[in-house]
Amino acid sequence: MSTEVEVTLRVDGTPHRLTVDVRTTLLDALRERLGNTSAKKGCDHGQCGACTVLLNGRRVNSCLALAVAHDGAEIVTAAGLALDGELHPMQRAFIRHDAFQCGYCTPGQIVSAVAMLAEAEAGWPSAVTMGEPAGVGSGGGDGPTVGTVTDDEVRERMSGNLCRCAAYANIVPAIQEVARR
CATH class of the missing domain: 1.10.150.120 ([2Fe-2S]-binding domain)
Known part of the structure; x- marks a missing residue:
């Protein structure tokens, strides 16, 4: 039985297809698999907010969200708030x-x-x-x-x-x- 699944995450406007372990958090998928270090790993327990991202328009602690639960999701990090080179x-x-x-x-x-x-x-x-x-x-x-x-x-x-x-x-x-x- 495989513990890896394919997911598609649209991060800061760019779609990414990746294979992740079912236990991989959204934060770890962003940082370790996609190289997006905008969201920070602070407490890794959902208590500090350093990992906050917008997930389908709502703020979430990405360290508490499993990547597999959000296949097809739209994720915006702080880096993705800037548009066309202009800061938010x-x-x-x-x-x-x-x-x-x-x-x-x-x-x-x-x-x-x-x-x-x-x-x-x-x-x-x-x-x-x-x-x-x-x-x-x-x-x-x-x-x-x-x-x-x-x-x-x-x-x-x-x-x-x-x-x-x-x-x-x-x-x-x-x-x-x-x-x-």
């Missing part, structure tokens, strides 16, 4: 606000921030909004309301992405810059 607005905002120190968590932070703003825009509630739709003036939190989410809501929605260097003071304003657009 979130990438530019992170640079402008110096929202990184060592940079290890930065790709996961950026991908998560892009997805988080889309979730808020779609009205997905957070613990801060207490079930109210997201948006200017949405409930709860002590932070100022800027753009579509409060600072407290940004912090809560980004809580699955950890930064060992504690660059949070610059990460929140970078996300808020994009949220105001």
Whole structure:
């Protein structure tokens, strides 16, 4: 009985057909099989968010997703957010606000921030909004309301992405810059 299967993954717009062991995580398929090192292996337990990618438009910890379960999936890494050589607005905002120190968590932070703003825009509630739709003036939190989410809501929605260097003071304003657009 073979433990290897063929899967097709569309990564950052490019289709890849590969044979993987059924236990191969999406993160390991990206890094070890495809050479895409944008998603980082941090904790390898889904606790730090360094491996965050968009999987069919939704953010996931790629260290917890098995590649075989996502045959045919569309995967976008932080590297794939840039279009035609132009950085994504979130990438530019992170640079402008110096929202990184060592940079290890930065790709996961950026991908998560892009997805988080889309979730808020779609009205997905957070613990801060207490079930109210997201948006200017949405409930709860002590932070100022800027753009579509409060600072407290940004912090809560980004809580699955950890930064060992504690660059949070610059990460929140970078996300808020994009949220105001």
